[in-house]
Amino acid sequence: LVCFLDDQTKEHINCTLPPMDGYPECEGKLKWMKEMWETDPCYKSFGVDGSLCSFLIYLSEIEPWCPVLPGRVGSSELEKNLEMGSEQAVVRESLEGLYSSVGNRPQYSWIHQRIHSMKEIWVEAGRSLSAKYNLTQRKAKQIIVHPGAITYESGVKIAESAFHGGPLGELVQWSDLISTLHILGHHLHLSGSTFLGIKKGACPRYSRVNVDLIYTDIVGFKQIQKSAPVIWSRYKCIIRVLDSFGTEPDFNHIAWAEKHNLKSPFGGLHLVPLQFYTMFPHTPDNTFLGFVVQHQLSTEEIEKLKSTKRQNQALVYGKRAEFWQGKEAYLDVIHKYLEIHGTVDKNTSIPSYVKNHGIIKGTAVQILLRQSKVFVGLSFPYEGPAPLEALANGCAFLNPRMHPPQSRLNSDFFKGKPNIREVTSQHPYAEAIGKPYVWDVDMHNLTDVERALTGILSQSIEPYVPYEFTCEGMLQRVNILVEKQDFCSHRESWPPVSALQVVKAEANTSCKEACQKAGLICEPAFFPNLNSPTSFAKYGVDCQTSQFSDSNLVLPAYNEDSKHCLFQSDSLLFSCVRSDQSLIRICPCRDYIKDQIALCKECV
Numbered sequence: 001l002v003c004f005l006d007d008q009t010k011e012h013i014n015c016t017l018p019p020m021d022g023y024p025e026c027e028g029k030l031k032w033m034k035e036m037w038e039t040d041p042c043y044k045s046f047g048v049d050g051s052l053c054s055f056l057i058y059l060s061e062i063e064p065w066c067p068v069l070p071g072r073v074g075s076s077e078l079e080k081n082l083e084m085g086s087e088q089a090v091v092r093e094s095l096e097g098l099y100s101s102v103g104n105r106p107q108y109s110w111i112h113q114r115i116h117s118m119k120e121i122w123v124e125a126g127r128s129l130s131a132k133y134n135l136t137q138r139k140a141k142q143i144i145v146h147p148g149a150i151t152y153e154s155g156v157k158i159a160e161s162a163f164h165g166g167p168l169g170e171l172v173q174w175s176d177l178i179s180t181l182h183i184l185g186h187h188l189h190l191s192g193s194t195f196l197g198i199k200k201g202a203c204p205r206y207s208r209v210n211v212d213l214i215y216t217d218i219v220g221f222k223q224i225q226k227s228a229p230v231i232w233s234r235y236k237c238i239i240r241v242l243d244s245f246g247t248e249p250d251f252n253h254i255a256w257a258e259k260h261n262l263k264s265p266f267g268g269l270h271l272v273p274l275q276f277y278t279m280f281p282h283t284p285d286n287t288f289l290g291f292v293v294q295h296q297l298s299t300e301e302i303e304k305l306k307s308t309k310r311q312n313q314a315l316v317y318g319k320r321a322e323f324w325q326g327k328e329a330y331l332d333v334i335h336k337y338l339e340i341h342g343t344v345d346k347n348t349s350i351p352s353y354v355k356n357h358g359i360i361k362g363t364a365v366q367i368l369l370r371q372s373k374v375f376v377g378l379s380f381p382y383e384g385p386a387p388l389e390a391l392a393n394g395c396a397f398l399n400p401r402m403h404p405p406q407s408r409l410n411s412d413f414f415k416g417k418p419n420i421r422e423v424t425s426q427h428p429y430a431e432a433i434g435k436p437y438v439w440d441v442d443m444h445n446l447t448d449v450e451r452a453l454t455g456i457l458s459q460s461i462e463p464y465v466p467y468e469f470t471c472e473g474m475l476q477r478v479n480i481l482v483e484k485q486d487f488c489s490h491r492e493s494w495p496p497v498s499a500l501q502v503v504k505a506e507a508n509t510s511c512k513e514a515c516q517k518a519g520l521i522c523e524p525a526f527f528p529n530l531n532s533p534t535s536f537a538k539y540g541v542d543c544q545t546s547q548f549s550d551s552n553l554v555l556p557a558y559n560e561d562s563k564h565c566l567f568q569s570d571s572l573l574f575s576c577v578r579s580d581q582s583l584i585r586i587c588p589c590r591d592y593i594k595d596q597i598a599l600c601k602e603c604v
């Protein structure tokens with residue numbers, strides 16, 4: 001496709017080396033190509049024939065190391081051509097096409113297992129969504145999926161420990177994202193180790209001109225930055241970073257973080273904060289990606305569950321024996337009412353009355369949940385998927401409160417995280433769901449624990465999954481994000497400006513809080529719409545004086561006494577989450593669909 005000019009003329013244009021300014025790696029790559037171009041037939045397929053000219057064309061148009069030759073079509077032209085002749089995305093009726101890429105890579109084995117185990121409910125959800133919305137007229141996008149933390153290079157070993165009680169949150173999210181994108185009809189390119197093959201000089205099977213989106217994580221983002229230093233900035237606007245706990249704007253902004261001593265090993269990526277995709281809807285400055293809490297059962301398992309009766313039984317949330325330390329008094333109270341079961345790696349430091357099943361498979365955990373009435377939080381781990389699994393299986397969740405709330409300021413776990421969000425209980429998302437599903441307790445006040453237990457046991461609880469955590473809900477959300485969210489061209493603003501609702505916050509109140517109080521959610525995409533004296537005037541704020549500044553996180557805002565207005569001069573510092581004692585924030589809010597908080601009502 002790219003080399004048709006040469007194929008037609010069959011002549012070697014006399015290529016002279018163009019100026020190499022800004023392409024420090026071009027010469028080295030040319031030397032490498034000269035030696036190595038015959039080692040992989042892929043180079044030939046891109047038109048490389050051993051001539052200097054073909055090397056230069058390849059290294060400028062397929063890989064990004066050299067300047068584009070004069071007279072050649074630049075990649076932006078190619079991009080346009082590709083877009084015009086683009087293929088339509090069709091909702092898929094099977095996950096088969098995925099297995100060849102996830103099935104034979106050990107790093108993906110846990111992910112493969114999860115995808116496979118949910119295949120029928122994914123396909124069903126795709127059909128159901130197609131029946132509700134017209135999902136035609138979409139371009140089939142080329143999407144690279146690069147989960148850095150599961151690569152061998154990362155040394156994180158998530159993939160290896162998944163089968164032995166290691167944390168699963170990230171793997172769950174990757175599995176569900178991959179299934180979602182596949183069902184939606186896009187083309188996925190999964191990367192197992194190095195990114196795009198650029199690092200080892202391998203010939204890529206796809207070129208930079210036709211990649212639409214890249215999903216990665218913070219580890220993967222840094223690998224991309226390192227392995228492709230020249231081009232990563234070109235890719236920047238199509239990158240989405242999976243980031244479980246979220247990155248707040250002040251930690252994301254390189255210069256701000258440095259100046260204010262907010263350094264974090266995970267911060268300083270300097271992206272648009274909405275490019276961070278979180279597990280739960282944490283800060284509205286980031287995008288809520290989520291995952292799925294739904295299982296597909298075999299007929300055998302369905303039979304088993306049918307004969308499963310709920311017993312006076314509690315299952316404790318804690319796979320590692322150390323999470324149980326110091327919780328005896330709390331568990332003793334629960335044990336007065338219920339038989340206690342666990343799925344713990346060791347028996348040390350767990351009370352002798354606990355029936356420990358060891359680390360068991362997901363479906364076995366489900367059966368335990370179906371037999372239980374209560375899923376017992378031990379206050380750690382924070383914000384995992386398990387409490388939602390428990391609700392989905394008809395258990396109530398005992399959710400320990402945090403006194404004081406935990407954040408990077410007082411907790412080792414949150415210390416390195418690039419946010420200062422305060423976690424008020426083990427699971428703030430569940431906390432917001434509330435009774436009869438979720439009961440917040442003070443673990444150290446045994447009267448309070450008894451009060452919650454008697455409350456739970458006095459009623460029967462139905463299984464509950466919020467729509468945003470179902471396959472269909474995730475398909476709906478991700479489809480709209482893939483189609484509409486755009487950090488490259490800003491051709492069309494999203495969400496639509498008509499969804500903007502302006503709320504004046506009180507002093508000391510953040511936009512996150514102010515919007516919430518009004519039954520809305522802060523929408524950072526709308527900050528630019530409020531960032532000028534004329535837009536302030538529209539909302540009844542007369543500025544006596546005004547000024548643009550990049551030294552405050554709460555802008556746009558004004559001082560009520562002096563009527564001095566301050567506007568944000570650095571768009572990466574727009575933030576929903578901070579407040580100021582002497583400034584009134586003017587907040588961009590929007591409505592949201594109940595149980596689908598990422599989307600406004602007119603977004604679907």
Ligand SMILES: *[C@@H]1O[C@H](CO)[C@@H](O)[C@H](O)[C@H]1NC(C)=O
Pocket residue numbers: 134135136137
């Ligand atoms: C979906 O929309 C397209 C164009 O807007 C239209 O041509 C097509 O018939 C619609 N399909 C369905 C099933 O409504």
Ligand SMILES: *[C@@H]1O[C@H](CO)[C@@H](O)[C@H](O)[C@H]1NC(C)=O
Pocket residue numbers: 345346347354355356357
């Ligand atoms: C832990 O205790 C259970 C009984 O609750 C027992 O069946 C299991 O073998 C023990 N596991 C270990 C690793 O000692």
Ligand SMILES: *[C@@H]1O[C@H](CO)[C@@H](O)[C@H](O)[C@H]1NC(C)=O
Pocket residue numbers: 445446447448451
């Ligand atoms: C303990 O919990 C009970 C019941 O919720 C409550 O009435 C009491 O004030 C609490 N005690 C303390 C010391 O917090």
Ligand SMILES: *[C@@H]1O[C@H](CO)[C@@H](O)[C@H](O)[C@H]1NC(C)=O
Pocket residue numbers: 507508581
């Ligand atoms: C803002 O909060 C601070 C600290 O919580 C408090 O000292 C101050 O009085 C508050 N100011 C206003 C105007 O509410």
